[in-house]
Structure formats: C-alpha cells, structure tokens
Amino acid sequence: GEDVEQSLFLSVREGDSSVINCTYTDSSSTYLYWYKQEPGAGLQLLTYIFSNMDMKQDQRLTVLLNKKDKHLSLRIADTQTGDSAIYFCAFDTGRRALTFGSGTRLQVQP
Amino acid sequence: NAGVTQTPKFRVLKTGQSMTLLCAQDMNHEYMYWYRQDPGMGLRLIHYSVGEGTTAKGEVPDGYNVSRLKKQNFLLGLESAAPSQTSVYFCASSYSAGSYEQYFGPGTRLTVT
Numbered sequence: 001g002e003d004v005e006q007s008l009f010l011s012v013r014e015g016d017s018s019v020i021n022c023t024y025t026d027s028s029s030t031y032l033y034w035y036k037q038e039p040g041a042g043l044q045l046l047t048y049i050f051s052n053m054d055m056k057q058d059q060r061l062t063v064l065l066n067k068k069d070k071h072l073s074l075r076i077a078d079t080q081t082g083d084s085a086i087y088f089c090a091f092d093t094g095r096r097a098l099t100f101g102s103g104t105r106l107q108v109q110p
Numbered sequence: 111n112a113g114v115t116q117t118p119k120f121r122v123l124k125t126g127q128s129m130t131l132l133c134a135q136d137m138n139h140e141y142m143y144w145y146r147q148d149p150g151m152g153l154r155l156i157h158y159s160v161g162e163g164t165t166a167k168g169e170v171p172d173g174y175n176v177s178r179l180k181k182q183n184f185l186l187g188l189e190s191a192a193p194s195q196t197s198v199y200f201c202a203s204s205y206s207a208g209s210y211e212q213y214f215g216p217g218t219r220l221t222v223t
Contacts, residue, residue: 008150042114042200042214043153088152097143097168098212100152 006101013109018076020104022089029091034074037086084108116215123191123222131186133201141204142184146197191222
C-alpha cells in the first residue's frame with residue numbers, strides 16, 4: 001500500500017514563503033492533492049495536480065511534483081496568519097478513496 | 111446547500127456502549143466515506159460506499175459497521191465501544207471515484223472512557 005511521509009511542523013514568519021513537503025511510495029495515483037484543515041474543521045481541498053504534470057500554479061500556491069524522487073511539495077507565497085492550519089498531501093490509489101499523509105502543522109508568526 | 115453534515119459533534123461513551131454517527135450530504139454524491147483522524151497519523155479509511163445499498167471495508171474496519179440505506183445518508187456504528195476508538199471521525203463524499211475532490215464534514219469528536 002501507499003506509504004506517505006510529511007514533516008510534522010513548520011513555522012514561518014508572515015510574508016515569507018512556506019514549503020511543505022511530502023514523499024510517497026506508490027506512483028500509480030492519477031491525481032495528487034493538498035488538503036487544508038483549519039482548527040476544529042474538516043478538510044478542504046486546497047489544490048491538486050495531475051500526475052503527468054510537473055508544476056501547477058494557482059495564485060499564491062505552487063505545487064511541484066518530482067515523479068522520479070516521488071516527492072510532492074506545496075509552496076505558499078507571501079504566507080499570511082490565515083494560512084495557519086494543518087496541510088495534508090493525499091493520493092488516489094485506485095481503492096476508491098484517498099490515502100493521506102500524517103499532516104504538517106503550519107504556524108505563521110506575525 | 112449544507113454540503114456534508116455530521117451528528118453529533120461531540121460524544122463521550124463508556125467502554126462497551128454503542129452509538130451511531132450520522133453523515134448526510136445534499137449534493138447527490140454517489141460515494142461516501144468514513145475516516146478516523148488520530149494525532150500524527152493523518153486520516154485512515156474505515157468504510158466506504160459506492161452507492162445506495164452498498165458498503166465496503168477500508169483500511170481500519172474492525173469494531174465498526176456501516177449502512178447506506180439512502181443515498182444521502184451514511185451511518186457509522188460502534189456496537190461495543192473501546193478506548194482505542196477515541197478519535198475524531200470525518201465523513202466525506204464525492205461524485206465518483208474519479209472525482210478529484212472529496213467534500214468533508216466538520217467531524218465528530220468521540221471519547222471512550
């Protein structure tokens with residue numbers, strides 16, 4: 001099955017860029033996702049990338065996919081205090097559901 | 111459009127008690143899922159359903175049962191709660207397995223003492 005690893009915690013200052021990383025073992029996913037979870041809430045889709053793409057940019061978000069190294073990253077430019085949350089990478093592994101990483105807690109300091 | 115709703119939001123059970131968590135969606139989605147979230151472990155799939163009247167086991171199904179009698183509802187049951195089932199439970203739904211987005215409910219925080 002899929003093995004997904006994320007670092008647990010990242011702290012940045014407001015206005016800096018944040019980079020959240022994810023490594024995985026199963027390369028059969030069609031889509032690779034980033035979900036955001038704010039305190040006390042469910043997960044919300046932030047962005048996604050199709051597996052045949054290397055990069056996707058969506059306003060302040062940039063997703064990079066390195067298929068050779070099985071590495072997915074999410075870059076948030078000009079990080080704001082409202083970006084403080086837990087970020088999960090996720091993969092569809094053909095089992096009709098998603099496999100999630102353990103989540104990275106992003107703390108943005110003013 | 112309420113999206114995905116879950117009831118209750120919080121619950122405390124004693125070991126051996128039973129309860130049912132209700133998930134409802136008003137988006138006419140075919141697929142529905144139950145996950146549990148534990149610290150440092152991300153979300154793990156308990157059971158899922160690909161349509162009304164169907165259910166299937168996920169990654170961690172033991173100790174749970176589910177039913178999907180109506181398309182819009184997906185119920186998760188604990189017949190005899192154990193402290194290991196203390197967790198936050200999330201329901202999600204999607205149009206299909208190929209859909210790129212799952213929509214999540216706000217979660218149910220369950221404590222078993």
